[in-house]
Each structure stands twice: as C-alpha cells, then as structure tokens.
Amino acid sequence: MSSPELLARIAAAKLAVLAQTELLHREFGRAESKWKSDGTRVTAVDVAISENIFRELGALFPADQFFSEELAETDAPIPVTAHFSWVLDPIDGTNNFALGIPHCAISLALCEHGEPVYGVVYDLSRRVLMHGGPGFGLHDGERSAGVKNAPFSRETLVGFHSPADKTLLPMASGVLSQFKIRGLGSATLHLAYVAAGMLDGCVDYNVKIWDLAAAIPLVRATGGEVHFLNGEQLPMRRFDLKMKPIIYVAGGPAMCARLREVMNG
16 A cells, blocks of 8 residues: 555655646757766756756655755765655756757656655656556556567667767677667656557666666556666665766566677677
8 A cells, every 4th residue: 555655745746847847848959058077968957947846845845855966965975864765857868958859858756765666757759747656557648558578579679878888889789789779868768668668678878877766667667677787776775976877778577688688698
C-alpha cells in the first residue's frame, strides 16, 4: 500500500512540473546559454525551472532534500539523509533546447531512502507528461504504456549516444553492428521512450544520475530493467556533481541481456 506521504508527493510533483511547461515552450530555441567548466551547456531557464519547482515542493515538504545539477551550493558530495528526496534535471537536452531542437525534457524523480520510486518527465517534443513507478504503472500522457519485449530483428531500435571516452569505442561497436540506432541528445528521453515501448532498449556511456533518476522508475513500472555496468548507483547515498559518468543498458530482460552480451564482445 502506498503511504499518504508518498501519494501527496506524487500529486505535487506532477503539478510542479506542469507549471513550468509554459516557460519551457516560451523560451525554446531563444534562451541564451553559456558553457560550464564541465563542458555542458546551461541557460537561465534551467536555473529558473530548478528554483521554481523546488520552491513549490519545498514549501509543501520542508523536511525533504532537493538535488539539482543547477542549484547545488557546493561541489562536495552531499549525503542523502532524508526519508524523501528529489532529483531534478530542469532541462535534459539543454543543447537541443538552446538550438531549437525539440528533443528535451523536464525530469523530476522522487526518491525514498535514495531509491527513485516515481518519475515525472515532461517531453517537450510531444507535449506529453510521462509519469509512473513500480506499483503505479506508466502513463504516457493519456495512454498506459510499457516496455517492449519483442523478439530481436533487423528492426530492433536502440537509443544510443557515442561514448565521450573513446577507449570505450570497442564496447560501442557491438551495439552499432547489431541494432538500428537513434540518438536524440536527451538521455532522459531515451530511457523514458524505452519505458513507453517506443525504443526497444538504450545504452549510454556519458550520463550522470540526474539524467536517469526520473526515467528509471518509468522503466521499472512495467517490468523493464536498468543495468549499471560500471558500479551500482542506487540507492543514491550521496549527490555528487563530480561523479564519474555512468555506463548502463536498459530494456526488457532479454534486451538487457543481449546488450550486455554484444558490449562485452
């Protein structure tokens, strides 16, 4: 049974994200951006969405912890100590957002004891709110959706971003040789589209926990899996802006097994 405390946070999360969609659409392709020291792009809209969502949720749930890539007050790791915490990527796909490419999303995860239990993802390109988690199912706008478990074929479609660390190219070549590829420029949407059955699976080598936290419960909601290949990431015990990139695969159980097989050569 879901607790009243959890249900209240889920309802508030959906409202908080939806409240920022007007700003997201209004500034799409128009917002000025700058480059951070880690080589990622940021706009004033990223910061504004972070502040607005956390202001709203913080007023309702003052004992919770709130983590955003754009609002951390320190580069030092922050221990996760609260029963409930939140992980926000205000615009996943900021490069796309700044350039007017519509594959970008607001990505908000609700965590319990550091484990993502519910995700809310606003997909700008489709103007759809995706949300769900284990025990709640997955809602892709007005439709229920789920992870695909189709047999492998030449039409099997995998979300993929090439590794920034070129020493990982041999691992990537197995994926490229076996599957059709889509690279959208948003790790959140790759994983969310796996959850909704639009992609058969996905692979990434370059992501951080805030890129994935909201979409992980979407995948798990309908029996999909997320496998971390370079160290377990959950439950999240600390929020670390300087964390090492995560390598992972996701999809149905058979898809994950096949992806791991081709990546290991």
